[in-house]
Amino acid sequence: MTDHPGTHLVAPLKPELFLTTEHHLCPGCGEPVATRIVTEVLCELAQQRSAVCVLGIGCYTAFARMLDIDTVQALHGRAPSVATGVKRMLPDVSVFTLQGDGDMVNEGLQEVLHTAARGENVTAILLNNGVFGETGGHMTATSVIGQRTKTSLDGRDAEYHGHPIRIADLVARLDGAGYVARGSVHSAGAVAKTKKMIRAAFECQVERRGFSLVEVLTMCPTGWFVPTADGPDYMEQTLGQIHVMGELKVARAGR
Amino acid sequence: MTDHPGTHLVAPLKPELFLTTEHHLCPGCGEPVATRIVTEVLCELAQQRSAVCVLGIGCYTAFARMLDIDTVQALHGRAPSVATGVKRMLPDVSVFTLQGDGDMVNEGLQEVLHTAARGENVTAILLNNGVFGETGGHMTATSVIGQRTKTSLDGRDAEYHGHPIRIADLVARLDGAGYVARGSVHSAGAVAKTKKMIRAAFECQVERRGFSLVEVLTMCPTGWFVPTADGPDYMEQTLGQIHVMGELKVARAGR
Amino acid sequence: MSRTVLTRGTVVIDVDACKGCDLCIPACPPAVLVMTTTDVNRNGFRYPQLLPGCTGCRACLDVCPDFCFEVHKYDEPIEEVVDAPVDGRGRA
Amino acid sequence: MSRTVLTRGTVVIDVDACKGCDLCIPACPPAVLVMTTTDVNRNGFRYPQLLPGCTGCRACLDVCPDFCFEVHKYDEPIEEVVDAPVDGRGRA
Amino acid sequence: MISGERELMLTGIGGQGVQLAAEVIARAATAEGKHVTYFGVYSGVMRGGNTDATVVVSDDPIEAPALVSHTWSAIAMHHEFWEPLRAKVRSDGVVFLNSTVFEVDPALPDTVRVVEVPATERAAQLDNLMVASMVMVGAYATTTGLVGVEACIQAMRECIPPYRAQHLPANEEAILAGAEMRAALT
Amino acid sequence: MISGERELMLTGIGGQGVQLAAEVIARAATAEGKHVTYFGVYSGVMRGGNTDATVVVSDDPIEAPALVSHTWSAIAMHHEFWEPLRAKVRSDGVVFLNSTVFEVDPALPDTVRVVEVPATERAAQLDNLMVASMVMVGAYATTTGLVGVEACIQAMRECIPPYRAQHLPANEEAILAGAEMRAALT
Amino acid sequence: MSERRLMEGSEALAEACIAAGCRFFAGYPMTPFTELLEHMARRLPEEGGVCVNAESEIEAIGMAWGALATGVRAATGSTGQGLSLMQESLAEITLARLPLVVFNMARGGSDYFQATRGGGHGDYRHIVLAPMDINEGVELTQLAFHLADKWRNPVLVYGDYLLSHTYEAVDVSPLDFGDGRPAKDWAVDGRRDPRAKLVTMLGFNKHGEESPGMAQGMERHFQAAVEHTAAMERGEPALVDVGFCDDADVVVVAFGTLAKFVRYVVRQLRADGHRVGYVRPITLWPFPSEAVAAATKGARAVAVLENSGGQMIDDVRLAVLGRAPVEFIGGISTDSSGFGVGDLLDTEVVRARIEAVLASVVASEGAPA
Amino acid sequence: MSERRLMEGSEALAEACIAAGCRFFAGYPMTPFTELLEHMARRLPEEGGVCVNAESEIEAIGMAWGALATGVRAATGSTGQGLSLMQESLAEITLARLPLVVFNMARGGSDYFQATRGGGHGDYRHIVLAPMDINEGVELTQLAFHLADKWRNPVLVYGDYLLSHTYEAVDVSPLDFGDGRPAKDWAVDGRRDPRAKLVTMLGFNKHGEESPGMAQGMERHFQAAVEHTAAMERGEPALVDVGFCDDADVVVVAFGTLAKFVRYVVRQLRADGHRVGYVRPITLWPFPSEAVAAATKGARAVAVLENSGGQMIDDVRLAVLGRAPVEFIGGISTDSSGFGVGDLLDTEVVRARIEAVLASVVASEGAPA
Ligand SMILES: Cc1ncc(C[n+]2csc(CCOP(=O)(O)OP(=O)(O)O)c2C)c(N)n1
Ligand SMILES: Cc1ncc(C[n+]2csc(CCOP(=O)(O)OP(=O)(O)O)c2C)c(N)n1
Ligand code: SF4
Ligand code: SF4
Ligand code: SF4
Ligand code: SF4
């Protein structure tokens, strides 16, 4: 990782807040990508020694071992409440959750909404791939109409299976939410934009402007049953059409 | 109840779909008022022999005995899921829930949102009094800022207790919701308007246009610690300012 | 100072079901309902009494939490003479 | 048909960490990454190889799920001669 | 100085102030140096439903559980849930009935002293039906002497939560009114 | 006709197609009239983690549990989780190694027959790394004769879910390729 | 329908549900319950039923509650962990007297206490059926629906990873348990014909009368539930598989898939001349206490093999009541994920543990007890 | 602080929490737990702590989980029904080794099984403390925080409507249980000083090492939990109150508020010359089996009085192991709401039930057993 003469290091193999970068996630998975930029933002904001991560249950649970950040493992769906308890006791620390769509929008939908409504100064990072990846690719509350999953074999049917929830849009409607945005990691450009959103979310927390959420669309080629290389396109054409990227709420100080 | 010569009956002591009108709810409670108009709408729509009520847990649970309607008692917060099971098995019957704010917006927030997102053809009636009435007047997720409750003795404080949730506004954002409105029973005029909303909601269900919700603001003088006669004014000046009345969503057929 | 009022309807009040909440009083458009002052029902609550001038509009029934009202309309309005200058809410 | 390209940066690729997902290939703006065809790493995956012309932009690193890239920039760009008429994505 | 344990059981319908009355008497007795247990059934119970309470007062520490099989005195704010209490009144007991609304025959043996207090009526005269139970407290204190009227007023002040402070004067008036009614009789 | 129970254990890393291979062999044997149990460890397990399977084939109904202490044959798609399986191979067993990526010494007694199949390499030549396990199936069927190659192809068709039907030809090609590789050797 | 097909255990259980007339299912994925849900999601619509991909376990059981209230056969399930989330519902649905069938496809470790004591509040019991393999699973699943209706009480089917993930050829034709299906005159249909109904766990009905098992008032209602439990315990024979116990020095007690290993090993040991027998409770509640007591009467040691820290051992001890030493020879066994099967599921390991007990009995020597 | 004040039971428990240093509480109203929450909501901010009006029981325990992970003393609670909802969390928080104190202010009926067997999945146990009255409740609440920290294991305080709604004069000064507070070097503070920490129920740490009770890998972790349970059972003396058992023909076993009635009645009966004694388990887990065995050694009958269909009776039978008949003299008793107290909570009723057992023992007559 030391520079050769005539060169300088732009970015090392192992990001600062990772203990190890080895993991068992699938080829082409978007979750490690999203998680890496979260750690980069923490470094940029000099929160390396003032951060607690609360993990949900999904494929990203694997990061518990990997992250060089104080971590509390929550049960499936419960991370926002756990983060509330942590933050109330450590008000000066940057507390964030890392959750999937199954975790946040299925099992724990009311946790995130209540926590946002309460205006807890925590940041929630949602890794939304529109499936329960970990269990093998089943329909979640964010799967889009027509999406083929193991429990919607002929594609999600609005009549029979219902409609997807655009969670960031809901959270943005709550008075306790200070910053809400939706990004993606399906291209290098999207990664850069999403990183800015994550930064804005943590700034919101530091400035005590209330709850912040960044929803990040992540590829799950395994759960989508597509070749890894097709993941980014599939995402843009399906999930990306319903879960539209952009900033949804930027509340000023002293809401 | 028979008419005297020269007079005709406008409305009897006991509404058609009540087995008895005796109850132990407090003086000045708004819940029986809201419930009566639900039964009147069912009669107007000729659903007297094609309706199932799913009750939540709160003071209104008392209506289980009183209503002359097939009834399923749900656990606290779970009525929307129970109603889903009922409706999926009895698709031609008008299925509705009767829930309080504690039931629907606290314990069962994700139930109602998931059910609405799935677009279940059921109608949810929310009796929102901004408190857990049954347990003695504690803060709920709809209590407004400044509201004094047994667990927010100096008034709800945004910083410490968080912000109220405007549930109907959230539900209206879901693709599965066909009709969403917020009414009140604090005056005879409000009762009449709310009745129209409830009618529209059941029509939405009959026409299979998706989930419908009518939030009804109801007085709870006991939980508010105000004299019964002041209930309507207190409501208008507090809850009514945040939970603003009106129709929030009217989706056309074939959403 | 008596005056004549037109009475279009009437209500039967189930006095013992009343819990004395007062909600019907301001709800009555012609203000022809008035609470007892010292008289209480079997549960110890004050209850409303009807003055002449009811329109049969059912507003009282619509707001009453305790199902105390049955509302009738007269096929023909009747005239009644009252000697009180004020209505049930004390308005002149 | 050789040509000269300007190389502003370079990447170290942790080949054995690669899971052959292909995501870095389209992400590379100058298209200087190319997957092996029959060669596989110790886990049986194809992996990317660098052609001349890297700009050190870190796009590959940004999209790689398996932390396979270390990115460097040359203080001074260097010129390299390549004889392939096509780039890593087969573009002429 | 009282000998042994003295029990008071109260009954009424939710909203009649039964728990407040019990707590006032319990606090008053405690302030006067007695050992006290008080148990109330309230809240979470259907509005307007049963509400009852048990107070035990003694000069010595109380060994028994807070629920008693028999009572030396009773207050009935309403007849609706009177029956189970009736059976527990000791033959030498004393019973206070809210005669304004207590409509049935209390069906007590002759040895029991029955004191009729038109508490709700008196409260209506004070223009506040909610204070009927405080009228009863005043009457009970004066009649039994188990606690002092002054101690009851003081205790009532401690019991009323700050957000109901506006009711303090009415409650005090009611306790005094009850005390006077009985004092007039004795 | 096989005598008694014949076991096959498979190991690999998630994504290598181990379960598909096991299911194909189990279905093929069933179709050929054998009694079969097959147990797989898959899904819900960390991606890329351990995946293994046990297939038991017999002419008679199987009394034993679906998990066995010893195995007559084994397929190792990768060496990473090989060790626990190694210990279970019978001394007269036969082991198939995916020699393209199996990098360690299998450490088996000399009595065990070891068959090296460059399955991943062959799959790469077929331009579809995912079919390596089908190459192995073809090789296994041809070598052991426990199941027929044709039956395997038929079973594979039943195993692939409709939404993956596009992979059928590649898988068939792979089974045949594996069969040929072994046929060439024998 | 009566031909045998190679099926995954979870597919076989799904087909058994359908054969039993189950027409509503709701569930949330969780290994190793997930595949049962997948199969139901695929199959139920084909049979005119409904399977909802519930958004959580609590919502799943709520949906099943609603479906059951209309009188249809309905089921849900999860792992023991998901069932933990359902405990409020599982306790209260019992008081509402709804015939739920619920699957626990248990992860590593045992949820015996949760299943048999009722993890929820208050007094209630579920009938618990624990198949040892797929064929028995198909039968017991169908029996579960029958018993649930018969008793108007939830029935729990206890499986695990091994049951779910094993493939075997199996016949899933409908079974007939006699006495038909009881009429469900308590079920709602919206019609008020002849009058409105109420399905509730709160112990009253709309018309102030008592209906079977539905007393008026909470105390009476709770008491009725206790009596109902006692009636099930008396009335429903505990199913049990006993082998080689007559002259056994050592009796091994085990349930579920692990018991299949025990049975296999005990047969091997008998063949080798050891005086060992086994008891395999099939219904975990009501527990076959009498069968255990009878089978262990002459035993010099009773060994309990569970994949846990020791839970069923309480029931074994309560049955043996000190007449012979009761020894625990099980332990936690799972794979690295915590969901799957560990080293204990191995006939040689099981054999070694039983042999150790035999050896100690022989060592303590002497005349038969 | 050491003066006695007339306080409602729930207020006294709240003050005891504060005296024990509890600085975080979260809960959801449910009779008869509600008042404890009210008092905490009022008092904690005054003490620089936080009480969150959690939106549900599951969220309440989630918040407590987070607070505990930072090393502060924290608690939650509900009734048994609310605890049913928390079962997933209650099981898993035990595996995460977090020192939660949880209150069950039980409704009518008993949640003994839920409390002592763990209503959740898998193998785990909570220490369970059941005070008979307010003064003991204040002491045991403080002990609960001490034991939770000592064992890094949840401790359940078991109360009920009677405990919550009785007023008594009580002293709530802090108690000292010796050995100070263990250092919580496992708690997170965000500082990575010296390195990052992980609080998890999944059995590993960030640095690949084993820490006390935190093995690497699920199987080892589950096994470690079983060993930890055994260590608590061995290491923590079960608290028990035994009276008049030496020469007793009949020993009555009861716990909690009901046991206060039993104790009172047994004293009366002794004064009247009856040979009757009582055992009052104060810790329900670990159950004072040895004390029960010793106390009942000479008894001709053991009577168990529970406000339930009979749950603790299993533990009593396991302790007595057939040496004397164990008879159930309890039953469901509650008020019309199902939350409150029923007729069983009456010294005369309790006396009559015990006298019946005495009479039957005398009737069966003859020489002492
Ligand atoms: C209470 C509970 N229910 C179910 C599960 C099983 N489970 C584990 S991960 C998972 C899905 C996770 O989905 P998501 O959060 O979207 O993460 P992904 O795997 O897609 O990254 C489920 C359902 C669980 N662990 N806990
Ligand atoms: C799981 C659960 N938690 C708590 C309770 C206690 N509880 C009963 S009613 C109620 C509040 C009901 O509030 P709401 O729905 O707003 O109805 P209201 O009484 O105000 O009409 C609560 C918390 C319960 N019954 N179940
Ligand atoms: S299943 Fe999906 S989310 Fe999980 S590791 Fe694989 S690609 Fe990523
Ligand atoms: S507490 Fe409130 S909601 Fe309940 S009955 Fe009384 S007034 Fe109505
Ligand atoms: S019917 Fe109308 S006018 Fe008559 S009393 Fe009622 S509210 Fe007044
Ligand atoms: S509204 Fe009804 S209950 Fe209230 S005072 Fe009028 S009649 Fe009585």
Ligand code: SF4
């Ligand atoms: S740093 Fe940029 S140019 Fe260089 S290989 Fe990576 S993506 Fe291509």
Ligand code: SF4
């Ligand atoms: S993105 Fe990373 S893992 Fe994927 S092919 Fe490129 S180097 Fe390999």
Ligand SMILES: [Mg+2]
């Ligand atoms: Mg996901």
Ligand SMILES: [Mg+2]
């Ligand atoms: Mg409410």
